[in-house]
Amino acid sequence: MWFLERLKLVKALGVTNVLRVASYRARLRLGIHPVQKVTTETPAGPFFPSLASERAEEGAGSSLPPPEFLALGWIPVAIDGAPPDWFRYLSSGGQFEPRDMPWWAIPDFNPGGGDIKEVWELSRMDWVPLAVARALDGDAEAAPTLERWLADWVEKNPPSVGPNWKCGQEASIRVLHLAMASLLRPGSPPCGSGLASLLRLHLGRIAPVTGYARGQDNNHATSEAAALFVGGSWLERCGHSEGSRWERQGRALLDRLVPRLVEVDGSFSQHSVTYHRLMLDTLSITEVWRRRLELRPFSDAFQSRASAASAWLRAMVVPGAEGDFPNLGANDGANLLAGLAPRYRDLRPSVELATRLFLNGTAFPQEGGPAEALGISAPARPLGEPESSIFEHGGYAVLREKGAMAVLRFPRARFRPGQSDALHVDLWAAGENLLRDGGSYSYAAEPALQDRFAGPEGHCTAQFDGRDPMPRIGPFLRKDWLDTAFVQWEAGNEGKKRVRADVRDRSGALHQREVELQPGELTVRDSLSGFRERALLRWRLRPGPWEFSGPLSVSDGKHTLRVETTHGLRRIEFRTGLESRYYLQMNELPVLEVELSEPGEIVTRYRWR
Incomplete structure (x- = not known):
């Protein structure tokens, strides 16, 4: 077996x-492995030697960004002082160990040590484009600070040594941030020897391991391909012949990977809004770079899937929520545009940049946003508000009705799932998240705690006989992948917005869910069968003073949730759940649990004022 x-x-x-x-x-x-044989000189600054002389005229700092960026989207890090500790855990202040050995000798997970993502965060160099933007806007201290931080990073992170070299994607993100910073300046990218040496060091780390990244079928591969294309063409433009080989490798990978990992409907291989954003931002920065250097376009298939991915992310923007989005899938703080668009839970800067590049339109024009900063002008073609839509290849149905939005997540088994979120329903109205997903919290947390976010307990769905239908067998791997047996979609411009999907797990338990969105009300019909002892339905509610207003109804004074069932009801009660809207943040929320002891149907009506 x-x-x-x-x-x-x-x-x-x-x-x-x-x-x-x-x-x-x-x-x-x-x-x-060839990556263990790579020898590269240690770079020496200056890295952006002409930056100080490119400052704006005195007094031209009206658009000056704040002197800090938000690590993981919420932890302030000042960029106007001494360099940070590159090996410090952001949450605890502790030190990463070991740090003085080759990266391949460092364990993937360090029991009792902490989450390595906390250490990686500052070394992603989100602060580079922010510092360059400040310098160009007239901050006399920004250029010296940037040089000081880069020199310190190079000194403290010698080639191939320490945790900050452990991941090829992390090295790729550094390359993309260096490129993004150079794109803020007009004209050709800088060609100083220090910057060229820094690029060679990173591309030498990335190029030998792209096979491993491709084996993941995720955004590691797209990040590494983009870094090779951008960094290689940069070096070639600056007269370094070895760059052409890396550019060709990156281009070939992008033209191969994007049509594979992005579905025809725009869904990404990783079932996560934030990972989709990271992938799309990567493609956007790569396309801006290609245009700036006037390189030949990517393949038609690349362009088609990038366009579809842009439309997908636009569909996930919640109306009236300042760019917020459903907390679907993994949520680990990744935001490639953080140095230029610091609000982590705001998709609009990414959507607007991608829309201008790949859809020849404008979705959320923002004065001073990343699109403007990168020199991408707004086409005279506003796209208007998204409509209800279904993404059958990826497994998402988005219902929209008068300022409300509901998303049904139905599983597809083409790529490995990150969470047990089959038939989860997310509900938003008036810009507020009413029925909620759990998020991620931390990949280094104990498995039992991780399951409270990523398992059935972290979603508004059914759980049968207390088991996870896709059990975790590794940090990022589950077995018994679910697939949707039946999908029915009805969402015209007039009339009902409704979707139905059926999922049966390996043990024979069947969950049939129909979701209908009308003005002021969401109705969910769940048919639960094929289990042995019990079926448990969870509704993860917005925080508030929820209490029972009747035997089968609850209210917080403004909203009501009512349950109807014909037979088999064993219990209905509140429990305390957890959610993580930012990586390493954890909050409690009320969860209404409805349990059946025999097969039956539950009709849930959520009404808001």
């Missing part, structure tokens, strides 16, 4: 992908 389960999982992941990952790990353990 164990062997058959693993064989099924290998087939789902893809034999080629599994072999890529296995080969990478085996060669690292044996010490024979």
